[in-house]
Amino acid sequence: MASTVLKVEGIEKSFGGVRALKGVSLEIRAGEIHCLAGENGSGKSTLIKVISGAHEPDAGWIEIGGRRLTRLSPIEAISHGVQVIYQDFSIFPNLTVMENLALNMELMDKRAFMNYRRARAIAARAVSQIGFDIDLDERVENFSVADRQLIAICRALLQDSKLIIMDEPTSALTKKEVKALFSVIKDLQSRGISILFVSHKLDEVFEISERYTILRSGENVAMGSTDELDRSAFAFHMTGREFSEESYRPAGPRGDPILSVKGLSRRGCYSGISFDLAPGEILGITGLLGSGRTELVETLFGLTRPDSGAVEVRGNRARIRSVKEAIRHGLGYVPSDRLTEGLFLPQTIERNTVIAVLDRLAGGLGLLRRKAVAETTARWIRDLSIATKDPSLPVRTLSGGNQQKVVLARWLANDLSVLILNGPTMGVDIGSKYDIHALMRKLAAEGLAIIIVSDDLPEVLACASRIIVMREGAFVRELDPASTTESVLSELSTGVA
Amino acid sequence: MKKDQNLARLLVMLAVVFALMAALRPGQFVTMANFGSMMRQFPEYGIMAIGISLTMITGGIDLGVVGTANLSAILAAKLLIGAVPRGAPPEQALPFVALAALLALACGLACGAFAGLLISRFKIPAILATLGTQQLYTGIAIGITNGRPQSGLPLLYSNLGNTEFLGLFPLSFLIFLLAALAIGLMLSRARFGTCMYMLGTNPKAAQYAGLGNASILVRTYMLSGLLSSVAGLIMMARANSAKAEYGTPYTLQCVLIAVLGGIDPNGGFGKIAGVTLAVFILQFLSSGLNMFNSISNFYRDVIWGGVLILALVVNSLLARREARLAVRRGARATRA
Amino acid sequence: MITARRILARSEPWVLAAIVMLSLLIQARSGQFFTGNNLVDLARALIVPGLLSIGCMMVIVSGGIDVSFTAIASLAMYVTDKILLQSGYSGNVLLAYAMSGGFGLLLGALYGFLIAFLRLPTLVVTLGTGSLYTGLMYGAFAASASDVPPSMIAHGKEILFTATNAKLGLTSEMPSQILILVGMLALAFLLLRYTMLGRGIYAIGGDEAAAERAGFNVRLIKMFLYCFVGALAGITGISRISMMAYADPSTMLGMELTVIAAVVLGGTRVTGGLGTLTGTILGIALMTILANSLILIGIPTYWSRAFTGAVIIIGTGVTARQIASATGRRRELKKTKGGGA
Incomplete structure (x- = not known):
């Protein structure tokens, strides 16, 4: 029986009347990889902050290093070997690698x-621990x-860690980088370090962890050994809803292509890309980060310009030199980084929804018709079941999935013929992920042409009617999702068999 | 909800300042003469404050308003002095007055467009770009006048400037009201206004939403320049001359008005109604203080600075509380 | 090779190149640039803006901006001067420096508190305190040009050496205050590079939240920073009036714009986190040479302000461009790395 590194029990924590944790327990054994899963708002982050000493719990106790405590200071947590790697890594971009590694120790x-x-x-000691080869002076x-x-x-390893907590460590990584990270994690484990891996991504939980704890609305809903967990049980515990794993085949193209890309090239980004897209199709574009997939669709959307090649919309040559022109041609783009590229966080849900269709909501003198604005917003909140009661609240108050729906609504409110989604469900909880997938299928069935750019291979396989793989800026192959597998896609994107 | 609170706060402040001055200097403050003179004073800086507010809403700032105003006025003055002979009858001067006004407005637009281009195309931070344009425009104004005031304007011009409507409202006051109404309407109701708020909140998201950032910025700074040149024309009418260094303290005063009026210095929020109330508050304070002989004019700088800092402190404390409330409300709404 | 690229990616070599080219241009047009007295005159003109630029650079590195340091310098030196005059003090000038530095520290502490503890936007706060301090100086102290105590006059006459231009028969004296500039530069260098406090200023400019988590006391560091800037401004004020031999309250007002422009010109990143003393001094040197040599290259004085404005715009424009292209390169770098394997 392995010894316990950390154990918390009955932890409660409220913020201004909102109960974030309602008696949560968690036990981490020495040398194990433990996954803490839960939707956004389930209390994962609050729990981490209690363990790392950033928050003082209202009730409950923490057992660490053989002592039972009712509260923990950050310094105590660190001296007991607890280290947290936050999503933003808490790193100084303007300082050298050397200083970033050494400053915390010195402080x-x-x-x-x-x-x-x-x-x-x-x-030097820090990087040697995982054999990381990097220029310390850059x-x-x-x-x-x-x-x-x-x-x-x-x-984190410098502090003689016993437990490393990683908060959503894979959210900004590509598939390949995730693989590299996992091998580092396994390596740490082999040295007896425990890892608390915080995630809501099902595949990662299955791949990396031995035991799991799932939180929902601030309560423990399940814990145990990952071997005994299956996908549908995981999804159920996370969301409290049952999902049927639909096996979906899109209806396929109908009629003439609406968008044709002919030999499009941009130096240093991608070259010689050609494809056709017809209404009702969902085209999946996959490849590693740096394969040119994002750069390609950003050119289609007028954010950058190609060096050569042509784009045709409905059979006519289209020179798309700005986002405005792309919108005029009926294109919509959901960017990969929702928080910085997609949303105006402190502005209202209403403004975020109608911003791209203001032209149509304006009457004489360019003045907006308030009633039309309110009606448009209400319609999309209803149609996409965005969970909010008041569209005059800042969009920041919504959950990740609902925020993504607002960005989608913005484009759907336009007369759209092509919708491009870059990482359509990145950082979105499982419930919303199902909703968004269902919505894409519905839209395609209604005759919209959709492009999804993603390195979430199961997602691409489940949703696309055709898949294009890109590598190092070049077109590799076009595939039919019905007759291909994740491993084939993965080999094609990395170029390694 | 938030906007109403801010306006309500400003109204209370206005009432308090008014009551204070009325109580301490009843025979001087609450008189037609005082109101008449106040209405002549605030339009020039009030209009510039509206211009600065616009640029602050888009997340920038225009520190070049005073330079723009003076340069525009000097060009107009040069044209008037050169083209209209001394003692020329009004009929003869009128077309040139119109032409000079147009020239000034065009100059304001050009000055604003230049600043807007520096910020949007060359990506110079607005603070630095407009510090630069302020130096440049004032410098050009000094260069072409050798630093001397331009006087000898046709009588018609100052007469026009001092026209009173209904025997009470000076032309400049009406221009201010018109500008405040038009800009206020544009911000709250027009498509362009919404785009300005969105750009000020998150320029990157604005780019991805296809708002056309460069064009919004250039147009915003052009508007600010246009308003500055209007202010320049008003200053020229009041002083009956134009000079490169008129109204230098106005820059600070206008930033103060904008912040006091509830414009978020980080961009994205604020209303012209608040700015207008802030203009009135400052004018009451300033006119009231003038009635105390023992208070040196320089104390006004102290009070401006003090009020600016106080406004910042109060606004930031309230904003923090409101943000907390909003998150809580949102959490409740989502759960329900 | 990597090192060469790294050096050229910085702005110091470019500013230096600009200085060299400008010097050669002035030399070619007037033949007066590389003369002892001109160089000494330039060094003399560089002292006050140089001192001010040190604090200004540190504030910008921390992610803020300060437009009130000249108001602090003016108010601190003026109050010190008045007190010393009225008390008939005739002792060592060090007391004047200590007093003025102390006043400056207090004035800096006031807005330091607003910025560090209330987290108010620095531009607007310092616009406010700038107005407050100037107003106090002219209002409460009814400031006007005034005498300075004898110790300061003596201090102003301390000369290190004299340079003579035989051809024109001009002499220029190198004031001892240049040693204060050198000393302050050394102090700031040690502070910024070798103390955790100094590294904290850079860390805050890079990522304030991360600095807090790493264990830097962000509030105290900011508080220290603005106190330091205030004290430095107070000291600068005494140097200034000693060299002028009378206390003109307006002598430094308005200088903040050129100092900020010079700091940015010298490669300090406007959004914080990056900046060097070398670059800052080079930036100040470039601005000083420009301002002092306008007559030498035949630009009439009435146009000097327009010229300064143009230099600010062009200089910051070039720097902004450089940053933009550097980020572009970075994106390329990331791309090749990601797609490499």
């Missing part, structure tokens, strides 16, 4: 002066997200 030691020789020694902002995450992991 822990309450040093008043910076000794660069000592810092370099610390940094500024962190010049590295990719995956590299920054590894820097954060190295930093």
